[in-house]
Amino acid sequence: MAVTGEFPRSTxxxxxxxxxxxxxxxxxxxxxxxxxxxxxxxxVLQPLLFLLAFGVGFGTLVERNGSAAAATGGAEYLVWLAPALLAVSAVQSGAFESTYPVLSGFKWQRIYHAMTAGPISPAQVAIGHLGWVACKTAGCGAVYIAVIAAVGGVASPGIVVSLLAxxxxxxxxxxxxxxFxxxxxxxxxxxxxxxxxxxxPMTLFSGxxxxxxxxxxxxQPAAWISPLWHGxxxxxxAALDRWVPLAALGHLAYLLVLLAAGVALSTRFFARRLAQ
Known part of the structure; x- marks a missing residue:
C-alpha cells in the first residue's frame, strides 16, 4: 500500500x-x-539456466573446436564460464534491485520518507539499501556455487574468492x-x-x-571500462588459480573507486530528493 501524506520528524x-x-x-x-x-x-534460477545452456549445452560444441582450449587457457569451458556467470548474476541483480525498488521507495511506497521521518538519515538509507543488495547477492551466489559444484563447474576452493569478487x-x-x-x-x-x-551490452561484451x-x-577499449570485465x-x-598480482590489484582498485563514487553520489542524491 502506498504511503501518502507528510511524515513528521521524530525527536x-x-x-x-x-x-x-x-x-x-x-x-x-x-x-x-x-x-x-x-x-x-x-x-537464482536465471543464472543457473545460463550455466546449463551455455556451460553444459553450448560448452560441448565449444570444446570440439581445437582453438577453444587456447582461448580458455586449457580449462574446460564450463569451469571457465562459471565464475564469469557468477559476476554477471551479481551485476544484473544489483542493477535491477537498484532501479524500480529505489524508485518505489521514493515515489510509490515512499518507504524512504517513512524511514527518514524517524531518526535515520538519508545517507543511512542509501548505504543500507546497498548493504542489503550486497547481502542478497552473496546469498544467491552461494546457492549458485553449490549447484555448479554439483555439476562439475568448480575447479578449486578459489571459487569462494570469486564470490567475493x-x-x-x-x-x-x-x-x-x-x-541514477x-x-x-x-x-x-x-x-x-x-x-x-x-x-x-555489458553482459555480452565483458569477456x-x-x-x-x-x-x-x-x-576492446569499451570492454576495458566495463566494471563487469574487471569483476x-x-x-x-580466483576460480582457476591464475593470479597476476598487478593485474588483480588494478581490477580491485577500479571496482573500489566505482563503489566509492557510487556511494558518495547515492548519499548525496538521496539527501537532496528526501529534502524536497
Whole structure:
C-alpha cells in the first residue's frame, strides 16, 4: 500500500551511523524472508539456466573446436564460464534491485520518507539499501556455487574468492545505478535505456562467454571500462588459480573507486530528493 501524506520528524535520539544502516538492512531482510519466492527466478534460477545452456549445452560444441582450449587457457569451458556467470548474476541483480525498488521507495511506497521521518538519515538509507543488495547477492551466489559444484563447474576452493569478487562488482554497479535511480521521476524511458544500452551490452561484451581479445580491436577499449570485465577477470583468476598480482590489484582498485563514487553520489542524491 502506498504511503501518502507528510511524515513528521521524530525527536528521538538518532542511532549510531552503522546502527542506522543495519536497521535499514533489517527492514529489507524482514520483507525478503516473507516474499523471497517472488524473486527466486531472477536471482537464482536465471543464472543457473545460463550455466546449463551455455556451460553444459553450448560448452560441448565449444570444446570440439581445437582453438577453444587456447582461448580458455586449457580449462574446460564450463569451469571457465562459471565464475564469469557468477559476476554477471551479481551485476544484473544489483542493477535491477537498484532501479524500480529505489524508485518505489521514493515515489510509490515512499518507504524512504517513512524511514527518514524517524531518526535515520538519508545517507543511512542509501548505504543500507546497498548493504542489503550486497547481502542478497552473496546469498544467491552461494546457492549458485553449490549447484555448479554439483555439476562439475568448480575447479578449486578459489571459487569462494570469486564470490567475493562478484559481490564487489555487483555492489559497484548497484551503487552507480542507485545514484541514477534517485534522480529518476519517470521509470519507463530511463530504466529501459539503462538495461538495453548498458546492462545487456555489458553482459555480452565483458569477456563472459569469450575472451575480450577475440573482439575487434576498436571494441576492446569499451570492454576495458566495463566494471563487469574487471569483476570477471578477478573472479576467473580466483576460480582457476591464475593470479597476476598487478593485474588483480588494478581490477580491485577500479571496482573500489566505482563503489566509492557510487556511494558518495547515492548519499548525496538521496539527501537532496528526501529534502524536497
Amino acid at each position: 528521538g535520539r538518532a542511532p549510531g551511523a552503522w546502527r542506522g544502516v543495519l536497521l535499514v538492512v533489517e527492514h529489507f531482510w524482514t520483507w525478503y524472508r516473507r516474499n523471497w519466492r517472488a524473486t527466486v527466478v531472477s536471482s 562478484a559481490v564487489l562488482t555487483g555492489a559497484a554497479v548497484a551503487a552507480l545505478v542507485t545514484a 535511480a534517485a534522480t529518476v521521476d519517470n521509470e519507463g524511458p530511463a530504466f529501459n535505456a539503462l538495461f538495453r544500452f548498458v546492462v545487456i 563472459t562467454f569469450f575472451p575480450v581479445d577475440r573482439l575487434p580491436e576498436w571494441v 570477471t577477470e578477478l573472479a576467473r583468476a
